[in-house]
Amino acid sequence: MPLFxxxxxxxxxxxxxxxxxxxxxxxEFRKMNAPDTILPGQGVSRIxxxxxxxxxxxxxxxxSAVYFLESGRPGPTVLVLGGTHPNEPAGFLAxxxxxxxxxxxxxxxxxVPQACQSGFTxxxxxxxYPQSYSLRSRSRLRTFRFGSRAANPVEDWPDPIIYRxxxxxxxxxxNETRNLNRAYPGKSDGTTTEKTAFAIMKLxxxxxxxxxxxxxxxxxxxxIINAIVTHEKGRELAAGALLGLExxxxxxxxxxxxxxxxxxxxxxxxxxxxxxxxxxxTTNPVQGRxxxxxxxxxxxxxxxxxxxxxxxxxxxxxxxxAGGEPLARRVxxxxxxxxxxxxxxxxxxxxxxxxxxxxxxxxxIIRNGVGSLxx
Amino acid sequence: xxxxxxxAFVCLFIFLLYPGTSxxxxxxxxxLPQPVLISSAGQSADVAIAGMLCKKLSLQAKSQPLAKPxxxxxxxxxxxxxxxxxxxxxxxxxSKEQEMERVKALLDAAREKKxxxxxxxxxxxxxxxxxxxxxxxxxxxxxxRLIVVRTGDEDQFFSSxxxxxxxxxxxxxxxxxxxxxxxxxx
Numbered sequence: 001m002p003l004f005x006x007x008x009x010x011x012x013x014x015x016x017x018x019x020x021x022x023x024x025x026x027x028e029f030r031k032m033n034a035p036d037t038i039l040p041g042q043g044v045s046r047i048x049x050x051x052x053x054x055x056x057x058x059x060x061x062x063x064s065a066v067y068f069l070e071s072g073r074p075g076p077t078v079l080v081l082g083g084t085h086p087n088e089p090a091g092f093l094a095x096x097x098x099x100x101x102x103x104x105x106x107x108x109x110x111x112v113p114q115a116c117q118s119g120f121t122x123x124x125x126x127x128x129y130p131q132s133y134s135l136r137s138r139s140r141l142r143t144f145r146f147g148s149r150a151a152n153p154v155e156d157w158p159d160p161i162i163y164r165x166x167x168x169x170x171x172x173x174x175n176e177t178r179n180l181n182r183a184y185p186g187k188s189d190g191t192t193t194e195k196t197a198f199a200i201m202k203l204x205x206x207x208x209x210x211x212x213x214x215x216x217x218x219x220x221x222x223x224i225i226n227a228i229v230t231h232e233k234g235r236e237l238a239a240g241a242l243l244g245l246e247x248x249x250x251x252x253x254x255x256x257x258x259x260x261x262x263x264x265x266x267x268x269x270x271x272x273x274x275x276x277x278x279x280x281x282t283t284n285p286v287q288g289r290x291x292x293x294x295x296x297x298x299x300x301x302x303x304x305x306x307x308x309x310x311x312x313x314x315x316x317x318x319x320x321x322a323g324g325e326p327l328a329r330r331v332x333x334x335x336x337x338x339x340x341x342x343x344x345x346x347x348x349x350x351x352x353x354x355x356x357x358x359x360x361x362x363x364x365i366i367r368n369g370v371g372s373l374x375x
Numbered sequence: 376x377x378x379x380x381x382x383a384f385v386c387l388f389i390f391l392l393y394p395g396t397s398x399x400x401x402x403x404x405x406x407l408p409q410p411v412l413i414s415s416a417g418q419s420a421d422v423a424i425a426g427m428l429c430k431k432l433s434l435q436a437k438s439q440p441l442a443k444p445x446x447x448x449x450x451x452x453x454x455x456x457x458x459x460x461x462x463x464x465x466x467x468x469x470s471k472e473q474e475m476e477r478v479k480a481l482l483d484a485a486r487e488k489k490x491x492x493x494x495x496x497x498x499x500x501x502x503x504x505x506x507x508x509x510x511x512x513x514x515x516x517x518x519x520r521l522i523v524v525r526t527g528d529e530d531q532f533f534s535s536x537x538x539x540x541x542x543x544x545x546x547x548x549x550x551x552x553x554x555x556x557x558x559x560x561x
Contacts, residue, residue: 223501224462229462232466235420235423236423236426236427238420238423239420239423239424239426239427240427242424242550243424243427243428243431243550243551246549246550246551247549247551251499251549253498253501254419254420254421254423254424255420255460255462255463256420256423256460256462256463256466257462257466258462258465258466259465259466259468260465260468261465
């Protein structure tokens with residue numbers, strides 16, 4: 001019998017191929033731990049972290065930078081959260097754009113671009129999501145991670161079969177355990193995601209936030225897209241903003257937060273803190289079930305043949321035109337909607353205004369791209 | 376001859392005075408009375424937007440998405456904002472059936488008390504079809520005037536209903552454009 005019969009050679013080759021594949025996959029997975037680069041602009045006065053509000057987060061993958069843009073002039077405190085769901089890049093990039101380009105002339109802004117920092121360290125299994133996408137900024141090519149809807153599963157492995165929300169006892173499917181936007185008001189001795197939610201609630205209370213925005217995206221075929229969801233406290237502000245946006249040809253739907261659906265920012269921030277919460281939704285074809293080939297270009301350009309076919313057959317709730325739903329349009333919508341709410345707030349509260357400077361108009365963002373908002 | 380001419384003048388005078396058989400209800404040409412009660416049919420948050428439109432027009436109006444017949448006391452016009460929202464029903468803590476019963480009772484009470492009723496549909500395509508149309512039909516059929524954002528009438532649902540029931544309808548391109556017909560009727 002030969003020392004290396006053919007079946008042994010074949011087995012060794014297969015083992016080597018499997019090892020190479022595992023090494024490559026492991027290396028790619030570990031690459032996701034490299035943090036994204038955010039370049040604070042002139043408007044940033046100081047940087048803190050979520051651990052400053054809840055020290056238990058120190059050294060964990062859930063700690064995240066908190067950027068302060070302070071005018072030194074009296075006015076309301078506004079919080080903007082991006083990256084609650086790291087697979088919704090427009091919310092994250094809109095927050096990064098504020099950090100890198102905005103100046104605050106009255107009041108102050110607090111921005112957390114990566115609220116669920118842990119979710120940026122992986123993608124969702126079986127979705128075929130890209131790991132990253134690139135944009136040309138004002139000075140260079142910038143690459144950002146495209147993450148997962150929820151925190152990394154390794155944080156609290158394994159997920160329970162049923163997620164029981166604290167403190168309501170509401171039951172959801174087990175994987176929602178890692179969904180930051182089902183975890184509020186959070187729990188100091190809870191799961192990683194509950195601890196993150198706890199820290200954000202504490203930030204809102206400690207910093208006396210008046211208005212709070214949570215930036216999201218959703219699949220093109222669901223009803224709640226291009227929408228403002230608010231607590232009953234924000235009804236009038238959202239209605240005013242919506243009329244202003246509509247005059248600029250940016251139609252939005254207005255939805256009220258159901259009081260019996262717990263764990264969401266627009267419910268728990270409104271119930272548990274003095275802040276008036278707004279959740280903004282744009283349209284992200286990468287999240288849709290009807291989408292075709294999924295890659296970085298779909299995340300950035302938002303062009304998908306399957307969605308165009310769906311539009312032609314009348315199955316879409318948005319106008320998915322030949323331009324698709326590019327990031328520029330989605331980030332532009334987020335930034336414009338935040339401004340519209342703040343403009344309505346200023347109309348209703350002339351004694352305590354918030355004034356922002358440095359955000360280009362929606363048309364300019366469309367014309368020059370999202371990269372023009374980044375350093 | 377003089378008699379014939381006199382008769383002709385009398386006939387002409389009577390003809391001019393006679394209100395005729397206009398396809399529109401006689402009330403439609405009038406200004407609608409205030410205060411206005413804004414209520415929902417389907418619990419969409421569009422009530423808040425209608426409230427903002429009334430505020431911009433300086434109308435004397437109050438919003439009660441869950442208004443009941445007793446809330447019609449002292450009200451001049453009931454403005455029903457139609458469109459279904461599951462989130463809205465959840466927020467209000469009512470089921471679709473309960474909402475339907477409430478809206479029917481409110482519209483019946485308005486008819487009994489001779490309170491003028493108009494319907495606003497400003498939610499476009501998102502507040503059409505399926506569950507929304509039950510509320511849209513109920514509110515529209517009980518109204519003397521409809522104001523509809525055009526994207527909610529792409530299939531002529533409201534136009535056909537208005538034509539069949541001889542209800543005046545204003546189709547507007549945008550929600551904010553609804554201020555124009557509202558300004559005219561109030």
